[in-house]
Amino acid sequence: MRKTRVPRTAIAAFTVLAALSAGCSSKAVNEDKGGTDADGVKTGNGVTDKVIPLGVLTDMTGPYASLGKSVTQAQQLYVKKINADGGICGRKLKLTVRDHGYDAGKAIPAYTELQPEVLGFVQFIGSPYVSATKGRIGKDKALVVPQAWAASLLGSEYIRTIGATYDIETINAVNFLVEEKGIKNGDKIGHVYFEGDYGENALEGSKYAAKKAGLTIVGQKIKPTDEDMSAQVAALKRAGVKAILISAGPRQAASLAGVAAGGGLNVPVVGNNSAFAPQLLKTQAAPALMNDFYIAASTLPIGAEDPAPAKLAKEYKAAYPKDSLDNGVVAGWTAAGAFGTILKKACEDKDLTREGVARALSKVKNFDDGFGIAHDFSDPATPSTRKSLILKPDDKVPGGLKVHKEAAASDVAEGFTFGD
Template sequence: MSRFRFRAGVVGVTLLALAATSCASDKAADKGGSTGADGVKHGPGVTDDTITVGMITDLTGPYAPLGKSISQAGQVYFDEVNAAGGICGRKVEPLVRDMGYDVQKTVAAYTELEPKVAALPQFIGSATIASVRDKLEASGPLTLALAWAPSVLGADSIQMTGTTYAVDVINGVDFLVKERGIKAGDKIGHVYVEGDYGDDSLAGSKYAAEKLGLSVVEQKVKATDADMSSQVSAMKEAGVKAVILSIAPRQTASFVGVAAAAGLKIPALGSNSAFAPQLLATPAGPALLGDFYILQSSSPLSADLPAMKKIVDSYKAKFPQDSLDNGVMAGYVSAQVVGDSLKKACENKDLSRAGIISAHRSQKAWDGGFGFAYDFTDSTQPPTRSTFILKADKDAVGGLKVFKDSAVSELAGGFPITAG
């Protein structure tokens, strides 16, 4: 940190000025600042002609491809909003900051953006969000968390989109029992990556297994592990009848490809972060098109819905050289959730941070036309417990198609979720 030296004659004046500035800043954050010419209360990031929002993303780290798609899709949404006249008569200006999935860079990005923005339509990663959670809870803007661990729940300012990893897995195990022949007494495997993603996913498989009379064979891996051969061998030796993969996409390709070569012919379920359509062009592609399913709480880009077709057409028009993946859907939806919250806050004539969060939390059945609905009223719970069962399809937009429509199993509906 820089050191400042004050001359004795100006110390008192300087400290008084700093105190006054701090009080004014706190008052603006607490009370939403001034009121605009149109009678709408302003908060940070809001002027009479602009609403500034921020995206804290990963463009250079392990989730860079996803971060790129999410950010670009958010920009597509706000471009559409601005072309239609903006929100509350104001242009929406998105500011994108790369944190490379690094905690120190995340803190720096948040510190820089926080005074400038009315909301954060994108914040990738539970670990990175945790690094500034106290600040977000104290005075931070409405933040859309692109993370599905229960650790992100419990703060009115932080909104998960979709459901937790555990709930997705519970719905997936229920699917295996009801439709893939798994029965009481069987063993199911679970390969999971260390950290919140893997830990919460495993909690889901263990809960479902206990309720359904199954047993779980665990294999924990590191995010840097590339070859899943030993995990395949362990599952084959244990005699599992199905396997759940809560790992990175390339690890999924390795496991499914090695399993096929080893003659391990069992159903495989991938958690929502375990698949990327680019994998279909790899040697593992044929195996991924087999008895492999993806658990996801939102509909795929290939869904036969007008809203989905609009996203696809708009994204392809703006970024014709880039492929379509799940990040496009995630980025557009999170941006639209923020956009609709800003519109509702405008109706209430309160674009302060408290006003935006209150408007957001008043929505019990948000429906963007994407084939699912979210309840934003309880910050301690995910907005849905519903899961789509998807299949890889090389001819489908985004590489995925619906195999089984969104549903909440009885097990998932009763699963206790502890926030924070």
């Protein structure tokens, strides 16, 4: 979801409109210029008396196609549920989806195309592309909720990540290694990371945490096209690392875990939230992944027995019986739920303009959808949380992950100042 150089693929577009009946408002509003409806609600950018249009910029055909499909279908499920319950502010939500195939040559034009027509974006996969349009997003004032967690996205009131940024997530991962895996002062930790804002932001976190704990980070930078981690494992073994962090994709994580186990480097491995996919548990890497491999994340896994994920898993399987469960379902649902909460607040404030949505967002200080962590959106300069759960692969639970350690923020994460 956060890599940069991938082959181009074709854009596929489709629109989801879950219902046609309208709610309480009666006066139509100019879709381009906006206005004020009969109930005194200010509107703009496509909002009518019947519809609130939202954009989805996703990857349905590129390297994150599986994730993009899960995130998007979960958001479609959310929209269908909200619309069946009467919508928001008397209006139905409408999602317009663009598949950019994780290609900058298509992602940015897709943003340009959709931006004038929607109130905001409930999904934008790919932090490089969000970063590339950050200045424009600030001028356009359309709220973007990206499926990306680079700290470089902080600071804009119109780009709001849901969860800990990569640096914070990695700091919490290092703390887990120190507290539970016996890593101590003087030890070395390997860190395999993607070039670019994802991996390098995670590296900032590992170096910061290592300095605080008296550890040494042995870095191994890789490209998204690097899928065989043999050379990296060999280098880390020679360096004598006692644990490994991986800030890359599922394929790299599986290769790392499998090669390390096969080569006698039996050390704990912790990945960032996008370093795992349940499909890996059907590969030869499964035993290594279920042995001493962990994921730091900002939501409960879809296979958790808690009421919210259990209910979502049941509803998602009913809606999409042929599709597998993964944490993209949780990520998509959570993002849609946060956006819905913001829209409800904007409606209360009688302001469904882009500026009104941004003001409503700043008032949401305790968004808790039952997935393990409450989120505070009051300060755009900080992530919505500094907490991380530690998850462990398990092929016996839906989605392939179970909770190993409940959500917590380490003292180092709490004391981290962005820009350090």
